[in-house]
Amino acid sequence: MQEISSKIREIAAKLLAEKKVEAVLGFMPGTIPLISAPTVAGTSDEAASLCWDRFCGVNLANYLPKRTGGRVAVIAKGCDSRSIAGLVTENQIKRENVYIIGVPCTGMIDRAKVMAAAGSPEVELIENDEQVIIKADGKEITVALSDVLQDNCQGCEHRNPVVFDELIGAKVEEAAGGKINAAVAKVEAMPQNERWKHFDEMYSTCIRCYACRNACPLCYCEQCFVDDSQPQWCGKSTHPVDVKTFHIFRAYHCAGRCTDCGACERACPVNINVRELTRKLEKEVKELYGYEAGLRLEAMPPLGVYKEKDPQEFIK
Amino acid sequence: MADKKSEIRNPKSEIGNWQPKIIAFLCNWCSYAGADLAGVGRMQYPPNVRVIRIPCSGRMNPKFILAALRSGADGILVSGCHPGDCHYLSGNYFARRKFALFRSLLDYMGIEDGRIHFSWVSAAEGERFAEVISEVTEAVRAIGPSHRLNRKVMGRR
Ligand code: SF4
Ligand code: SF4
Ligand code: FES
Numbered sequence: 001m002q003e004i005s006s007k008i009r010e011i012a013a014k015l016l017a018e019k020k021v022e023a024v025l026g027f028m029p030g031t032i033p034l035i036s037a038p039t040v041a042g043t044s045d046e047a048a049s050l051c052w053d054r055f056c057g058v059n060l061a062n063y064l065p066k067r068t069g070g071r072v073a074v075i076a077k078g079c080d081s082r083s084i085a086g087l088v089t090e091n092q093i094k095r096e097n098v099y100i101i102g103v104p105c106t107g108m109i110d111r112a113k114v115m116a117a118a119g120s121p122e123v124e125l126i127e128n129d130e131q132v133i134i135k136a137d138g139k140e141i142t143v144a145l146s147d148v149l150q151d152n153c154q155g156c157e158h159r160n161p162v163v164f165d166e167l168i169g170a171k172v173e174e175a176a177g178g179k180i181n182a183a184v185a186k187v188e189a190m191p192q193n194e195r196w197k198h199f200d201e202m203y204s205t206c207i208r209c210y211a212c213r214n215a216c217p218l219c220y221c222e223q224c225f226v227d228d229s230q231p232q233w234c235g236k237s238t239h240p241v242d243v244k245t246f247h248i249f250r251a252y253h254c255a256g257r258c259t260d261c262g263a264c265e266r267a268c269p270v271n272i273n274v275r276e277l278t279r280k281l282e283k284e285v286k287e288l289y290g291y292e293a294g295l296r297l298e299a300m301p302p303l304g305v306y307k308e309k310d311p312q313e314f315i316k
Numbered sequence: 317m318a319d320k321k322s323e324i325r326n327p328k329s330e331i332g333n334w335q336p337k338i339i340a341f342l343c344n345w346c347s348y349a350g351a352d353l354a355g356v357g358r359m360q361y362p363p364n365v366r367v368i369r370i371p372c373s374g375r376m377n378p379k380f381i382l383a384a385l386r387s388g389a390d391g392i393l394v395s396g397c398h399p400g401d402c403h404y405l406s407g408n409y410f411a412r413r414k415f416a417l418f419r420s421l422l423d424y425m426g427i428e429d430g431r432i433h434f435s436w437v438s439a440a441e442g443e444r445f446a447e448v449i450s451e452v453t454e455a456v457r458a459i460g461p462s463h464r465l466n467r468k469v470m471g472r473r
Contacts (some may be wrong), residue, residue, distance in 0.1 A: 187424065196426025196464060225379065233379045235386075241467045245382055248421065251395075252378060278329050280424045284417055306409035308399065314419055315412070316435035316448055 004052040012047035026050040057108040059263040061217035065092040065158040077105035079261035081161035082294025083217040102161030104172040107153035152262035155179020215267035238306040251277030256302035336456040338391040339384040341397040345403040347395035362453040374407025378418040383464040391456030398436040430455035447471030
């Protein structure tokens with residue numbers, strides 16, 4: 001991690017000095033424990049404060065489509081690089097306008113899990129590649145690293161950046177995968193009424209803050225459908241129907257685009273597992289159309305193409 | 317208990333004369349003409365559908381489906397031209413992918429089978445149109461009134 005941090009600082013300073021980019025999007029140490037904050041480094045001085053650790057979960061691709069101006073460099077994990085590729089495919093950014101500094105990733109730590117284990121928000125962490133020692137309230141707890149990683153990192157099949165201009169450090173081994181399908185299958189196996197109850201309960205605490213939407217790199221529409229008023233597709237309240245309408249379409253319009261980066265889940269203040277719907281769609285898209293988002297720049301998104309022989313058993 | 321509550325909130329179902337309301341989104345060039353043909357041919361089919369004409373099944377936005385359910389529809393039918401027959405050549409092929417994913421998402425969330433239907437009906441298939449409507453109406457009747465995404469039914473279910 002230390003090595004990667006200094007490499008990032010070095011590369012950022014060089015890119016800025018050579019005026020290859022206007023700014024570098026990266027991370028700096030956060031102001032609260034267990035979160036590194038996204039930052040924009042525009043000078044080599046600012047580049048010196050860049051860091052890399054297991055708290056750099058934020059998907060920086062989110063900042064790209066909203067940006068105007070020239071070329072920027074961006075630090076990208078495997079999932080982030082796929083989001084960037086998706087944004088290029090969807091014509092939201094130009095490939096030549098981003099300089100992608102890829103960082104192979106072995107998982108980001110889930111702050112909520114650490115705090116739950118520690119029973120306190122005041123924690124200090126010491127980690128190596130297998131274990132995490134959590135210090136809180138004068139006590140020390142040792143847990144396996146995999147137990148406190150974000151859910152999406154645990155089954156991640158694309159830890160190495162897929163598009164990049166420069167790669168920092170050596171490529172890492174990909175995880176076995178199949179986790180998404182297993183998680184989806186668990187819900188699929190429930191009887192229909194149970195499934196409904198499950199989602200009804202899951203969304204019952206949603207406060208419609210839209211953090212999940214705003215954190216997602218795919219949500220770049222000028223006007224979101226939830227803000228439409230004529231016609232109004234989705235009521236403004238936290239009535240269960242309004243909440244579910246929001247979540248159904250939030251997930252649905254990520255179909256074939258979501259890279260399971262986990263930004264939505266990480267952003268939710270009430271810890272709703274909003275990836276439950278997007279990963280179902282991810283699984284369907286892969287099974288029905290053999291597509292995984294953001295793996296190739298030239299691939300057309302699955303809803304923008306068709307095959308004459310596409311499955312249609314559900315149509316009378 | 318839950319059932320009792322839902323009935324109080326739905327006086328119509330309590331008095332037992334509930335009739336399913338079905339919204340049918342029909343493509344102008346085929347299924348809509350098919351419906352016309354069924355009418356001209358005086359074919360009998362259940363009077364439970366309200367038709368909304370769309371220019372092509374490719375125009376169908378899944379938002380329309382939830383908007384209908386939200387305002388109290390009990391069932392939905394979306395019908396377009398057979399593959400290869402779309403007036404705009406490929407609208408229904410794109411639509412098919414959208415429908416497949418939307419359907420499986422709703423199914424995953426626990427929306428009842430038989431709530432939402434899709435079909436291909438051509439302008440020449442008046443009889444088939446009548447059959448499809450009967451089939452859809454029976455399926456919706458069998459599962460009862462729609463509550464799960466109905467904004468008019470208050471409270472949690
Ligand atoms: S829906 Fe969630 S997991 Fe998927 S790309 Fe958006 S933020 Fe990432
Ligand atoms: S972030 Fe959480 S609470 Fe906020 S809208 Fe999304 S699911 Fe609801
Ligand atoms: S014109 Fe009927 S489906 Fe396209």
